[in-house]
Amino acid sequence: MYKRVRLKDTVEVPPEHLADVTDERVKALLQDKLEGRMDEEVGSVVSVIEVHDIGEGAVLHNRPGVYYEAEFDALTFDPDMQEVVDGTVVETVEFGAFVGIGPVDGLLHVSQITDEYLTFDGANQQLASSDSDKSLGVDDAVRVRVVTKSVDERNPRDSKIGLTAKQPGLGKHEWLESDRRRRAEAGTTGEDD
Numbered sequence: 001m002y003k004r005v006r007l008k009d010t011v012e013v014p015p016e017h018l019a020d021v022t023d024e025r026v027k028a029l030l031q032d033k034l035e036g037r038m039d040e041e042v043g044s045v046v047s048v049i050e051v052h053d054i055g056e057g058a059v060l061h062n063r064p065g066v067y068y069e070a071e072f073d074a075l076t077f078d079p080d081m082q083e084v085v086d087g088t089v090v091e092t093v094e095f096g097a098f099v100g101i102g103p104v105d106g107l108l109h110v111s112q113i114t115d116e117y118l119t120f121d122g123a124n125q126q127l128a129s130s131d132s133d134k135s136l137g138v139d140d141a142v143r144v145r146v147v148t149k150s151v152d153e154r155n156p157r158d159s160k161i162g163l164t165a166k167q168p169g170l171g172k173h174e175w176l177e178s179d180r181r182r183r184a185e186a187g188t189t190g191e192d193d
């Protein structure tokens with residue numbers, strides 16, 4: 001999910017900083033340009049870590065700055081398909097829950113939360129089952145699996161990550177712990193017989 005990768009990109013150094021073309025200056029310019037951006041190949045750039053090489057500057061006609069190609073290391077976030085991740089519910093809506101996984105949110109559709117029918121309780125900002133005491137709301141910790149991924153480089157906010165919690169070992173942490181306790185009690189009871 002999180003990876004340290006070596007990248008190359010071009011950065012414009014404005015005229016007022018041409019006397020200060022250092023690794024730190026270029027790093028700051030790369031951070032401003034890239035952090036928070038999505039890229040189909042590397043995912044979301046979380047942080048520019050270290051600049052390794054700054055090439056020769058190039059001047060472009062009718063452009064005030066000087067352009068430098070830089071080689072640098074960056075920390076990226078790129079969830080793999082089928083990867084299991086822990087996250088926190090950041091919003092609930094009628095059709096599901098948005099789960100914060102790293103620097104992005106994924107959609108956990110209501111049909112992918114549990115086999116029980118869940119209804120949206122807007123007053124309490126949660127999805128609740130009428131069959132049991134199960135509910136899922138904001139700030140709940142969940143374990144989910146990435147099932148779909150669509151990256152929009154132009155509008156990173158329009159990128160979509162689809163999630164599921166409908167498998168053994170997935171779901172709200174509280175439900176998983178309750179299942180573990182129930183299995184442990186059943187195992188203990190079965191051994192005493």
